Amino acid sequence: MKLELRGITKRFGALVANNNISLTVESGEIHALLGENGAGKSTLMNVLYGLYRAEEGEILLDDKVQKFAGPGDAMNAGIGMVHQHFMLVPVFTVAENVVLGHEKTTFGGRLDLSAARAKVREISDRFNFDIDPDARIEDLPVGVQQRVEIIKALSQDAKVLVFDEPTAVLTPQETDELMVIMRQLAETGTSIVFITHKLREVRAVADRITVIRLGAVVGEASPTATNAELASLMVGRAVELTVHKDAPDLRGTALSVKNLTVVDALNQIVVNNVSFDVQAGEVLAIAGVQGNGQTELTQALIGLQHHVTGSIDLDGKPLRGYSVRHILDSGVGFIPEDRTEDGLISDFSIAENLMLDRSSGAPFVKAGNLQLGFRATFAAEKIAEFDIRSQGSDMEAGRLSGGNQQKVVLARELSRELRLFVAAQPTRGLDVGSIEFVHTRIIETRDSGIPVIVISTELDEVVALADRIAVMYRGEIVGIVPGTTPRATLGLMMAGEPAPATEAAL
Amino acid sequence: MSDTSAPAPAAAAPAAPEPGGAKKDGSERWTQTLRDITGGSAMISILAVLFALIVGAVLIAFTNDRVQETAVYFFSRPGDLLRAVGDAVAGAYSALFQGAIYNFRANNFLTAIRPLTETLTFATPLIAAGLGVGLAFRVGMFNIGGRGQMLIAAGAAGWVAFAVELPAGIHLIVAVLAGLLGGAIWGGIVGLLKARTGAHEVIVTIMLNFVALYLIQFLLRTPGALQAPGSNNPKTPAMLSTAIFPDLFGPRYNLHAGFLTVIAATIFVWWLLSRSSLGFQFRAVGQNPRAARVAGINVKNIYMYAMAISGALVGLAGINQVLGTVTTGFGAGIDAGIGFDAITVALLGRSKPWGIFAAGILFGAFKAGGFAMQAAEGVPIDIVVVVQALIVLFIAAPPLVRAMFHLPTPGTTKKPKIRVVKAHKTNEVVAK
Numbered sequence: 060m061k062l063e064l065r066g067i068t069k070r071f072g073a074l075v076a077n078n079n080i081s082l083t084v085e086s087g088e089i090h091a092l093l094g095e096n097g098a099g100k101s102t103l104m105n106v107l108y109g110l111y112r113a114e115e116g117e118i119l120l121d122d123k124v125q126k127f128a129g130p131g132d133a134m135n136a137g138i139g140m141v142h143q144h145f146m147l148v149p150v151f152t153v154a155e156n157v158v159l160g161h162e163k164t165t166f167g168g169r170l171d172l173s174a175a176r177a178k179v180r181e182i183s184d185r186f187n188f189d190i191d192p193d194a195r196i197e198d199l200p201v202g203v204q205q206r207v208e209i210i211k212a213l214s215q216d217a218k219v220l221v222f223d224e225p226t227a228v229l230t231p232q233e234t235d236e237l238m239v240i241m242r243q244l245a246e247t248g249t250s251i252v253f254i255t256h257k258l259r260e261v262r263a264v265a266d267r268i269t270v271i272r273l274g275a276v277v278g279e280a281s282p283t284a285t286n287a288e289l290a291s292l293m294v295g296r297a298v299e300l301t302v303h304k305d306a307p308d309l310r311g312t313a314l315s316v317k318n319l320t321v322v323d324a325l326n327q328i329v330v331n332n333v334s335f336d337v338q339a340g341e342v343l344a345i346a347g348v349q350g351n352g353q354t355e356l357t358q359a360l361i362g363l364q365h366h367v368t369g370s371i372d373l374d375g376k377p378l379r380g381y382s383v384r385h386i387l388d389s390g391v392g393f394i395p396e397d398r399t400e401d402g403l404i405s406d407f408s409i410a411e412n413l414m415l416d417r418s419s420g421a422p423f424v425k426a427g428n429l430q431l432g433f434r435a436t437f438a439a440e441k442i443a444e445f446d447i448r449s450q451g452s453d454m455e456a457g458r459l460s461g462g463n464q465q466k467v468v469l470a471r472e473l474s475r476e477l478r479l480f481v482a483a484q485p486t487r488g489l490d491v492g493s494i495e496f497v498h499t500r501i502i503e504t505r506d507s508g509i510p511v512i513v514i515s516t517e518l519d520e521v522v523a524l525a526d527r528i529a530v531m532y533r534g535e536i537v538g539i540v541p542g543t544t545p546r547a548t549l550g551l552m553m554a555g556e557p558a559p560a561t562e563a564a565l
Numbered sequence: 566m567s568d569t570s571a572p573a574p575a576a577a578a579p580a581a582p583e584p585g586g587a588k589k590d591g592s593e594r595w596t597q598t599l600r601d602i603t604g605g606s607a608m609i610s611i612l613a614v615l616f617a618l619i620v621g622a623v624l625i626a627f628t629n630d631r632v633q634e635t636a637v638y639f640f641s642r643p644g645d646l647l648r649a650v651g652d653a654v655a656g657a658y659s660a661l662f663q664g665a666i667y668n669f670r671a672n673n674f675l676t677a678i679r680p681l682t683e684t685l686t687f688a689t690p691l692i693a694a695g696l697g698v699g700l701a702f703r704v705g706m707f708n709i710g711g712r713g714q715m716l717i718a719a720g721a722a723g724w725v726a727f728a729v730e731l732p733a734g735i736h737l738i739v740a741v742l743a744g745l746l747g748g749a750i751w752g753g754i755v756g757l758l759k760a761r762t763g764a765h766e767v768i769v770t771i772m773l774n775f776v777a778l779y780l781i782q783f784l785l786r787t788p789g790a791l792q793a794p795g796s797n798n799p800k801t802p803a804m805l806s807t808a809i810f811p812d813l814f815g816p817r818y819n820l821h822a823g824f825l826t827v828i829a830a831t832i833f834v835w836w837l838l839s840r841s842s843l844g845f846q847f848r849a850v851g852q853n854p855r856a857a858r859v860a861g862i863n864v865k866n867i868y869m870y871a872m873a874i875s876g877a878l879v880g881l882a883g884i885n886q887v888l889g890t891v892t893t894g895f896g897a898g899i900d901a902g903i904g905f906d907a908i909t910v911a912l913l914g915r916s917k918p919w920g921i922f923a924a925g926i927l928f929g930a931f932k933a934g935g936f937a938m939q940a941a942e943g944v945p946i947d948i949v950v951v952v953q954a955l956i957v958l959f960i961a962a963p964p965l966v967r968a969m970f971h972l973p974t975p976g977t978t979k980k981p982k983i984r985v986v987k988a989h990k991t992n993e994v995v996a997k
Contacts, residue, residue, distance in 0.1 A: 363859065384861035395859050404853040415849060416860035424842035431840075 060121055060137055060218035061086050062107075062250055067116035069106055076102040077113070078275040084219065089241055089251045091265035093258075095293055095490040099274035100254045104221050107252075108140050109133040120219070139212025143224040145204050147211075149197035153190055154179050157211045182210045186243050202233030209240065213249075220244060221252045226260055232348060238264045256293070256490060258286045259519070294491050302498045305506075307526045310339035313510040314479055319369035319379075321355045321534075329355040331534040332369070337479075337510040342501065344525030344542070345514045348553050352534035353514045354396060357483045360512070361393050362386045373479055387416055390478030394468055394485050396514070398461070402468045405457025409449055410438035412456045413471050441470040446496070462493025469500055480504050483514040498523060518546060530558070596705060600852070607920065610913050613959035614927065621952040622654040625944055629653035657944040664937020665930035675817065680933055682813075682820040686890065688929025690715075690882035692827045694907030695925050696834050697752075697878030699916040701766075703838060704871035705851040710755060710770025711879045711904020713777030714748045718880025719899050720781050720791060721747030723801055723887040726808035727894075736807040737888070741826070744884035745877045751777060752876015753869060760865035766872070774904075782897045793894060801894040810889040823889035828922075830881055835918040837874070847871055879904060909957050928953065 062084040069077040077099050084090040094100045105111045107118060109127030118125045120136055127133045130140075147156045154175040163171045179192040188206045196204060205225060212220055222241070226234045241264055245251055255261060261268055261282070268280040270292040278292050314337040321330035330352045337343045345353055358364045360371060362383040371379040378386050387393070395401035403412050414423040414434055423430055423437075438452035445466045449459060456467055465485070472480070482501060486494040501524060505511045515521050521528055525542040530552040538558025540548070552558055626632050632653055635645040663670065665684050671677035694711050701708035708714075722744025731739055751773060758764040784790040785799035793802035810821035838844040849857040850867045858864050886899050910928055914920030935949035 361859070382861070382863065383858065384863065387861045393859070400853070401855050401859045404849055404856050406852045407849070411845070414845075415856070418842050418845045418849065418860070418862060424845075427841050427843065429840055429842055429845060 060248075060250055061119075062138075062219045062252070063119040063122070064103070064107065065117050065119065067103060067106055067113045067118075069102055069111055069113045076274050077106065078273075079116070080271070080274075080276055081116075082269055082276070084250045084252055086218075086250055087245050087248045088266045089245050089253055089264055091253045091255060091261040091268045092271060093255060093261055093268055093280075093289060093293055094271035095256055095492070098271045098293075100271055101223060102274075103271070104140070104223060104252065104254060107133065107221065108138060134215050134217070137216060137218035138221065139215060139217025139219065140221045140223065141205065141208045141212060141225055145208050147196045147204060147207060150195065152193050152195055153199075153207050153210075154192040156196055156207060157192075157214050159211075161215065178214050179210055182213050185247075186240055188240075200233075202229055202236060205229070205233075205237065206240070209244075217249070219250045219252065221254070223254045224256075225253070226255065226257060234260065258289050261289065262286070290491050302502055302523045304502045304524075307338075307341040307505065308508070309341055310508055312336045313339040313374055314512075315370075315372045316360075317370045317372075319356070319359060319367065319371065321352070321359045321364050322366040323355060323364075329534050330359060333531075333534075333536050334369075335529055335536060335539060337512060339510050340505060340508045341526040342505050342511045342513055342524050342542075343539075344521040344528045345512060345531055346518065346521040346525075346528055346549060346553060347516065347531035349516045351531045353516075353531050354483070355534075356531070357393075357396070357481060357512075357514050360386075360481055361391065384419070387475075390476055392472035392475060392477045392480045394465075394472060394482040396483035396487065398464055398468060398487075399457075403456045403464055405455065407456055408453045409442065409447065409456055409459070409467055410434050410452040412467050413438050413441055413452075413474075415471065417475070437474075441474060445470040445500075462489045462496070465489060465493060465497060469497065473500065473504060477504070477509050480509050480511045481514070482511070484516065485513065486515075486517070486520060494520075518549060521549070522546065599702070599705070599707060607915060609960060610915060610920070610924070613913070613956050616959055617952045617955035618658075620955050621948055622658070624948055624951060625657045626650045626653050628945070628948075653942075653944075656942045657938055657948070660938040660941040660944070661931075661934035661949075663934075663941075665934030679818060680937070682818040683933040684926060684930040685824055686819045686821070686929070687932040688926045689821075689824045689827050689889065690885045690901075690903045691906055691910050691928050692922055692925030693830055693885060694879045694882035694903050695910030695914060695921040696830055696918060697748075697875040697880075697882075698907045699911035699914060699918070699921045700834060700838070700847075700878060701871060701875040702911055702916040703851045704847045704867065704875075705854065706759075706766045706868065706871065706875075708752070708755070708770055708872070708875050708879070709767055709905075709908065710752065710773050710876070711882070711907050712900045712902075713770070713774040713904075714751045714876045714879040715883035715886070715900040715904050716777040716781045716897070717751040717883070718744040718748035718877075719883035719887045719895060720784065722880075722884040723804065723895060724791060726804040726888055727802045730805065731807065733807040736805065737810070740808045740888060741881075741884055744880050744888075748880015748883065749873040749877035752879065753873035755876070756869035756872030759872070760868045778897060785897060798896075800896045803894045804888060804892045808888060809892050810885070819890070821885075821889040823885035826881060826885070827925075830878060831918045831922045834878070838918065843870065879907065882907070906953075909953060912960050913956055 064080060064082040067077050067080045068075065080099075080103055082090070092100050092103070102111065106113045109129045109132050118127065125136055127136070148159065151159065154172055157179055158170070158172075158175040163174055165171045176192040179190065182188070183190045188210065190203065190206060190210070196207065199207070209220070225237060229237060238260070241251055241253065253261070253265060262284070265282050268282065268284070268289070269276055270278050270280060270289070272293060272295055277295070280289060280292065316336070317334045319330060319333045320328060323329045333356060335343065345356065347353055355364060359367045360378070362378070362381055362385070367379055369379065370377060373389060373391070376389065378389060378391070399405060404415065407415070414437075417423050422433055435452060441447070442449060442452060447459070447463050447466045447470065449463060456464060459467065480501075485497050485501065489497065501511060501513065513520070513524050522542070527539055528542055528544060528549065529539045530537045530549060532553065532555040537552045537555060540552070540558050548559065629649065631649040632646065635649045639646045664680050666681050668677045668680050671679075694715065697714070698708050698711060722740045725740040725743040726736070729736070729739070755766050755769045755773065758769050759766050781791070782799060785792055785801065788794065791801050793800055810823045812818065813820045813822055813824065838848065846857065846862045846867055849860070849862055850864050854864050857867070882903050883900065886901070886903070887895050891899060906928060910924045911921055913927070914922070914924035931949045931953060935946045938944045938949070939946045
């Protein structure tokens, strides 16, 4: 089905979220909608899906003008949406979720689940999804849950599928699998709108690319365009995609982790006998597919895991078994991987968030009293230094954009006297401009002689930052290799293949 | 637009408005709901009171005999009905006012102002207990154990007041401290159980209410414990005069110095929450315990401290009852349901110290005025209870209904604005 948007304008008060956007998606085409966070992509798709009503412009399906009063109308017209955060009931089975909202009943109002199961099997077979209709959603991996979303949309005979940032929650492997599925769908004639801000994915799968910036279309590109071209279209200026860094100035071993094993609450070994050293002045990147123990390793370093054996020594002093407070006071700076849940308190102001991990002593607290004057000055300084775009230090952190939230966390952690800096997924979900900023800061920290650990599932990030790379697989370190190791080798290691023998000893 | 940190997909995704929404389980949703209910704006409180009074007026009109009589011939003489409704409602609410604030029918000012002092007397324990419940709210906990904490505090303060002989002044201070300690221990047990075993504070506080009630009843029947010597009644002897809160404005009024302790408590809670480092940690834990933990705050200890302080504040209500209001000896009903009314007071005050202070005075006024309304106009005092219940309903219902049916919070409708603001910010970055 051919989808056409003509001159869509959507305003929120005086602010124009979409300004005269026109877009055509041919039948069987994968059309990527590329733009930074806040560019207006999701607003446009919410207009298409009937969640917002546009002030101007029209939506055409196969050259017929459509009027959508709500998502129901859009669904009936053949538009399906795969949301970034899945709209699935965790305790329901796959089949139950697929029919949810469109339940067919048999005599006496009983659910006709066998029809639903057949439908799931039929679609699942068509695309080789391999999904059990009776599996409960909460038992399925994230990638499979996304397929259930796709099945749900297809079961309503969707001819136009909108994927809203579908890869944000996926591992690199699942992302690749999703690409294959999108290709298959396109081949069967489904039109696909693929919303993303990740350049690599766009180039891998899209037939055409429309770039949106500040609510307006700024250009079209073909998938053959280079990353740099796409990025500069997106951001509106030339962007550094690689981080400038000199050879590390190594100053001796600072952090030494030996035989570290972490057992989780379910009594499973999630980190298995891991040993590594980090020198002052270098970046050790810990790479690996999500869920291979990196999260737990990070938590163990910071004192958030309870069942940890082995040793963690920083500058010769043991850290294992101490409280988070003690570890932070020992000079460990930490960027948690889930910024909004672990890094910030969204109802607290920027100033309050900046003192969050120093709430018990000088300089923010004297004799049990908060030093509000000092805090305000400090916050103003950091807002300027880290270029935190806000309406002042009293603005709630939850109202900041992702990039600015991360800058608050960075500012807080880097303003302490550090002896070790641990950054977990420091740029997850950030736009290109913010990624550039965070990377620069991390390298600056390294150059000031602080040992840095970066945990990342993004190979791009790992390669950009690392002096050495430790690859984790199933809770173990497969190997520690130099930062110059080719991607192909790293990819194999992430799948569990041991490192080339010469480098494994490093 | 697809910022993973701003709740951009909220409009498209009502059930998962927050990032990582897939992870949000039921308990987190209810915690959020608790925060919504307890942390709204003052305007909601004011409107809730207003609407509750309007619905109360309708009820007063419906139950009025004269209104019912005139309604029969409404179509021939509608004026009669309207006048009757007006008389009933105006009469009731003016009686409420006269009973609670200022009685302009009295012959002199000192008598006329007496209702206001009555209001403040009734408000005293409500404010104290409301502060305790509100403090727990701010740390993300629901303290329904007001009854137990009040009883234990009353028992401890009361025992010191009638059984220990000390010089005037010191006696009062020791009695108050004993009561505070009793409340703090009873609340602290809850915090300890929550921190060490993960027991839910709602269950534990409810259970401890019964434990406290039967413990006090047992002590009240045990000679040598709380029971008055030579009596078979489950009642304590009268408090010694050295341990009683002095009257503030002489014997003509019931208002006692306990009201000053409540003002001090309000100032203390204000300082604690907005100026102290402990309060900062309290609020951090209340808003996001995960982030608090990552920031090195010992969340379990915070739960214990918060429940102990909450218990002590609720205990202050019990102390005020036995050392100020009912000084002739008390029974197991001394809490008078204040522990539960305190939840309403904390809700109405949006868990903010001065908000609770104002809400406590309002509820004190309802109590004082309710009797006058019944006496003067024959309006059942239950109307006041209904109005109080409606206030809770109007405040709590919208977030509760949203949580029950997974509806989006109204705030999400304004979110796009923020996102567009961000678009402009990007522009500035670009301009640089």
